[in-house]
Amino acid sequence: MLQRxxxxxxxxxxxxxxxxxxxxxxxxxxxxxxxxxxxxxxxxEGLFKxxxxxxxxxxxxxxxxxxxxxxxxxxxxxLKREIRAAMKADF
Numbered sequence: 001m002l003q004r005x006x007x008x009x010x011x012x013x014x015x016x017x018x019x020x021x022x023x024x025x026x027x028x029x030x031x032x033x034x035x036x037x038x039x040x041x042x043x044x045e046g047l048f049k050x051x052x053x054x055x056x057x058x059x060x061x062x063x064x065x066x067x068x069x070x071x072x073x074x075x076x077x078x079l080k081r082e083i084r085a086a087m088k089a090d091f
Contacts, residue, residue, distance in 0.1 A: 026034040
């Protein structure tokens with residue numbers, strides 16, 4: 001039986017990282033599973049968030065506001081995580 005090998009590849013381009021290709025191999029002809037794996041990998045890398053962010057132009061003032069709100073959200077998230085860890089350590 002002839003075995004076919006397909007590889008899905010996507011080149012990522014971000015400012016912080018060098019461009020590295022994301023490669024997913026199709027095993028046993030299971031294309032659906034490989035596509036899901038590729039999608040999970042791209043979500044983990046933040047590709048879809050980046051595409052959504054770049055879909056429309058954001059004025060610099062709006063970009064600053066969104067950045068400030070995201071930083072506040074992250075601070076609150078970190079604070080909650082620290083509080084949970086402290087409470088867990090007390091028990």
